[in-house]
Amino acid sequence: MANISIVLHDLRGGGAEKMMVRLANQLAENGDSVEMILLTGGGVNKPFLSDSVTLIELNAARTLSAFSPLRKRLKQSNPDGILSALTHVNVIASLVCASLGWLKRLSVSERNTFSLDRKVNNGAVMKATYAIAPFIYRFLTNPVIAVSKGVADDLVDCSVVRQKDVCTASNPVITKETLEAAKQDAKHPWLIEKEVKTIVAVGRLSDQKGFDMLIDAFSLVLNERNARLVIFGEGELREDLQNKIEQLDITQSVDLAGYTDNPIAEIKQADLFVLSSRFEGSPNVLVEAMSVGCKVVAFDCPSGPLEILDGGNIAPLVEYKNVPELAKAMLAELATENNQMNRDRILGAVTRFSAQNSAQEYRRLIFSQSNNNSILG
Known part of the structure; x- marks a missing residue:
């Protein structure tokens, strides 16, 4: 079994947050040691997180200020695999893992149609985040995990990301x-x-x-x-x-x-x-x-x-x-x-959207580049 860290902004009421809670719960139920790291903290999905999952709330004021506390926490927990979700979290997680020399351990997940999602996230910081994210994705060791083929294809069509830079996994909807x-x-x-x-x-x-x-x-x-x-x-x-x-x-x-x-x-x-x-x-x-x-x-x-x-x-x-x-x-x-x-x-x-099937898909992708093949067992 493996130590897995899942990185999110918080546990607000969105679909991404709900799905990451369900994924964390299933991975923990299957025997992995799982921690959920929130860059800020709280959210309506927090009560649904299993007691088997370790919850870490960094309480950073904003995503940009989460770099140091996230780096410190990851260094302390030393996970075998790291999964981040949502574009702005993916960017900060990538920078942190790069600073630790851990890009092989990192998988990032895109949860929405990128070309359309960036239009509704039009603040200055978010614009910059959406502009830089595809360049980061192109050079990550592990492919971006998209929630559907449509999301994967859109990311390729609207950015510098190549087809080989993306893959898909089903959401853990049914539990x-x-x-x-x-x-x-x-x-x-x-x-x-x-x-x-x-x-x-x-x-x-x-x-x-x-x-x-x-x-x-x-x-x-x-x-x-x-x-x-x-x-x-x-x-x-x-x-x-x-x-x-x-x-x-x-x-x-x-x-x-x-x-x-x-x-x-x-x-x-x-x-x-x-x-x-x-x-x-x-x-x-x-x-x-x-x-x-x-x-x-x-x-x-x-x-x-x-x-x-x-x-x-x-x-x-x-x-x-x-x-x-x-x-x-x-x-x-x-x-x-x-x-x-x-x-x-x-x-x-x-x-295919069962939590058990989804956990198996995500686990295989998170550790597909791992040097420790026994983790997949």
């Missing part, structure tokens, strides 16, 4: 905990006692998630049949989205339900899950919806849905940003029952 969570009851009244077919979406109320387009598409659905839409999540666009709902006069059929601590239980009771994102890396919530056999519809956004839905063979994959086509796909899915054969097909499409 024993998510399977147990799915057994719990839904809490939203529209899902407890469904009077009509009910659609669910989950995510931050931000431009990336495309809920404005989903609401427009749902208003077209209501022209054809009675239904309801519940969107779980919070974010900066709540007021704008609520105004849109009111302007379309569909307040009786759409609910911005806020944050839920167990989205998978809500999704399980829905008739349809919709992913309307403008971009993703690998949409974990889509996999979660499929892991409970829920019918799904998704935009063919960059990146992830194309791979997860096998080009539309598993479930409808709608032309990117085509709102009328999204409405048509939603109507078609609502008109058919979700029989057991369809549920089995949906479930089978996401087995």
Whole structure:
């Protein structure tokens, strides 16, 4: 077994943080000695970290000031393998490992579509980070681990990174905990006692998630049949989205339900899950919806849905940003029952996203360049 350090900024409520917690937990359960190093500290995902994982919070004021405390901690723990996630953390981790002569021990992970993600992270420091990161990636010993082929291809297409500089690994979306969570009851009244077919979406109320387009598409659905839409999540666009709902006069059929601590239980009771994102890396919530056999519809956004839905063979994959086509796909899915054969097909499409499979993939990649082959045993 091996000593593994996972480096993150913090454990806020994002998908990357959630997936790294699940990965750390599974690696520790499998017998590795795992520590989670946070450049700052805290976050809503902190309680979900297993007691078997050592948590180190450096409490740095910002990423740039984390260089010395991160270097000191890594030197102290002397891990066999190091995994960092998110672009700005990857840059500082690379610089620290280079200063220690440990680049062979480092693997970095890109979690989102790089060309689009850098556009929304447009502060001066982040611009510089996104500019320098591809040059660092090109000269790392180990390839960048992307969460999907789409993310890997985008990184190559939009930067100096070469195809040989990237690889992919599945996210650890499905765990024993998510399977147990799915057994719990839904809490939203529209899902407890469904009077009509009910659609669910989950995510931050931000431009990336495309809920404005989903609401427009749902208003077209209501022209054809009675239904309801519940969107779980919070974010900066709540007021704008609520105004849109009111302007379309569909307040009786759409609910911005806020944050839920167990989205998978809500999704399980829905008739349809919709992913309307403008971009993703690998949409974990889509996999979660499929892991409970829920019918799904998704935009063919960059990146992830194309791979997860096998080009539309598993479930409808709608032309990117085509709102009328999204409405048509939603109507078609609502008109058919979700029989057991369809549920089995949906479930089978996401087995590779189990935490056990993901941990094996990441572990193999982290130690692929290791001089100590026994670590892989």
